[in-house]
Amino acid sequence: MQPVEAKRIFKEHGVRYTGRRKAVYKCLIETRTHPTAEELQSLVLEGGCHVSTATVYNTLALFCRLGLARRLPIPGGADRYDADTTDHLHLRLDDLGEIHDVPDDLAEALFSVMDSKILDQIESRMGISVDRVGLHLIGHRGSHE
Amino acid sequence: MQPVEAKRIFKEHGVRYTGRRKAVYKCLIETRTHPTAEELQSLVLEGGCHVSTATVYNTLALFCRLGLARRLPIPGGADRYDADTTDHLHLRLDDLGEIHDVPDDLAEALFSVMDSKILDQIESRMGISVDRVGLHLIGHRGSHE
DNA sequence: ATTACTGCAAAGGCTTTGCACGGGT
DNA sequence: ACCCGTGCAAAGCCTTTGCAGTAAT
Numbered sequence: 090m091q092p093v094e095a096k097r098i099f100k101e102h103g104v105r106y107t108g109r110r111k112a113v114y115k116c117l118i119e120t121r122t123h124p125t126a127e128e129l130q131s132l133v134l135e136g137g138c139h140v141s142t143a144t145v146y147n148t149l150a151l152f153c154r155l156g157l158a159r160r161l162p163i164p165g166g167a168d169r170y171d172a173d174t175t176d177h178l179h180l181r182l183d184d185l186g187e188i189h190d191v192p193d194d195l196a197e198a199l200f201s202v203m204d205s206k207i208l209d210q211i212e213s214r215m216g217i218s219v220d221r222v223g224l225h226l227i228g229h230r231g232s233h234e
Numbered sequence: 235m236q237p238v239e240a241k242r243i244f245k246e247h248g249v250r251y252t253g254r255r256k257a258v259y260k261c262l263i264e265t266r267t268h269p270t271a272e273e274l275q276s277l278v279l280e281g282g283c284h285v286s287t288a289t290v291y292n293t294l295a296l297f298c299r300l301g302l303a304r305r306l307p308i309p310g311g312a313d314r315y316d317a318d319t320t321d322h323l324h325l326r327l328d329d330l331g332e333i334h335d336v337p338d339d340l341a342e343a344l345f346s347v348m349d350s351k352i353l354d355q356i357e358s359r360m361g362i363s364v365d366r367v368g369l370h371l372i373g374h375r376g377s378h379e
Numbered sequence: 380a381t382t383a384c385t386g387c388a389a390a391g392g393c394t395t396t397g398c399a400c401g402g403g404t
Numbered sequence: 405a406c407c408c409g410t411g412c413a414a415a416g417c418c419t420t421t422g423c424a425g426t427a428a429t
Contacts, residue, residue: 105383105428126419141386146419164307167418182362195356202347211340211371217327219373226356227366250403250408271394286411291394293409312393 098155112138113148117158118172123179123188125167161188180226191226199224243300257283258293262303263317268324268333270312306333325371336371344369 095114099106116132117124124132130145140148149170152158161169161179169188171179178196180189200222208219240259244251261277262269269277275290285293294315297303306314306324314333316324323341325334345367353364 103383107384107428109385139386143387143420144385147385147421150420162307162309164313168309180356180360180362180364189360191356192359195352195359198352198355199348202349202352203344204347207340207343207347208371210343211325211336212373214337214340215325215334217325217373217375218377219325219371221372223368223370223372225368226353226364227368228357228362228364230362232363252403252409254410284411288395288412289410292396295395 095157098157102155104151104155108138109133109140109144110148110151112136112140113145114152114157114172117149117152117170121189123161123169123171125163125169127167129170163188178224178226180228182229183227184229240302243302247300249296249300253283254278254285254289255293255296257281257285258290259297259302259317262294262297262315266334268306268314268316270308270314272312274315308333323369323371325373327374328372329374 096106099110112133113129116129116136120129120132126142126145126149129149130140130142133140133145149158149160152170152172153160156174157172159171159174161171163169163181166186171188173190177193178191178199180191181187182189203222208222211217212219241251244255257278258274261274261281265274265277271287271290271294274294275285275287278285278290294303294305297315297317298305301319302317304316304319306316308314308326311331316333318335322338323336323344325336326332327334348367353367356362357364
C-alpha cells in the first residue's frame with residue numbers, strides 16, 4: 090500500500106494523518122524484517138522524527154484497527170508488525186530474530202493441499218468451528234545440517 | 235506418561251522427585267485444557283499441597299527440560315503447558331481460553347498432505363533451512379455461524 | 380474552540396531471578 | 405553435612421493506561 094493511500098484511509102476514519110504516524114508507517118513499509126515496536130521507534134528516531142514509546146505502540150494498534158498493519162505475536166519476545174496485511178506465510182529465523190515472507194506461490198502451494206474435508210471432519214468430531222488455520226515455518230539461515 | 239515413569243526420569247537426571255513436583259505433574263496430566271502456570275498453581279493448592287508461584291514456574295521449566303512437558307506460547311496471554319510431548323495438533327478456543335488436542339488421525343491427515351517437495355523448494359529459493367512447521371487451529375465452540 | 384494526538388511516567392500482566400531458609404538424601 | 409528445592413519479594417520485559425500538555429482542524 091502506498092503512503093498516499095494510507096492518507097486516504099486515515100481521512101476516511103476521521104483520524105489525523107500526523108507527522109509521527111506518517112514516519113512510523115514509512116519505516117514500517119520500508120523494513121523487510123517485520124520490526125518490533127522498539128526497533129521501529131529507533132528507526133523513526135534515526136530518521137529525525139521524535140516519537141515516544143507509547144505513541145509507537147498506540148500508533149501500531151491504530152494501524153491494525155485500520156487494516157494498515159498486522160501484529161505478529163512472537164513467543165518469548167516482543168511482537169512484530171507487518172505492513173502487508175494480505176494473507177501470507179511467515180518464516181521465523183529464530184537465531185537471527187527475523188521474520189521473512191514466503192513467496193506467495195510457495196505459500197499457496199502449501200495451503201492449497203489442506204483439504205477442507207479434513208477440517209470439516211475436525212469440526213464435526215470435536216463439535217467446534219474452525220475459524221482460522223495458523224501456519225508458520227521456523228528455520229535458520231544456511232543449508233540443512 | 236505415568237507418574238511412576240516420571241519418577242524414573244527424575245532419578246536419571248539426578249533431580250529430586252519432591253512432593254510439589256509430584257503434585258504439579260499430577261495436576262498437569264489430569265487437566266485436559268492445558269493449564270496456565272497460575273491455573274496449575276490453584277489446582278495444586280486446592281489439592282492441599284502448598285506451592286509458590288516461583289516454584290510452579292521453575293518446576294514447569296524443569297519438566298520441559300526433562301521432556302516431561304511442553305510449553306505452549308499463547309499470544310497476548312499466559313503460556314500454557316502440556317504433559318503430552320508427542321507431536322500433535324492443538325485447537326485454540328479463544329473465547330473460552332482453552333486449548334484442546336485434535337484427534338491424531340485427523341491431525342495426521344492434515345500434516346501428511348504437506349508435500350515435502352514444497353518445503354524443499356522454499357528452502358532452496360529462500361536459502362534457509364526449515365526446522366519446524368508450526369500448525370494450529372483457532373476456533374470456537376458451536377456450529378458454523 | 381474543539382477535538383485529537385503526544386509524551387512522560389506509572390502501572391499492568393506474565394515470568395524470571397536473588398537470596399535466605401528449610402527439607403531431602 | 406551436604407546440596408537441592410522452596411518461598412518471598414524484587415526485578416525484568418513488553419505493553420497499556422492516565423493525565424497533562426500540545427497540535428491539528
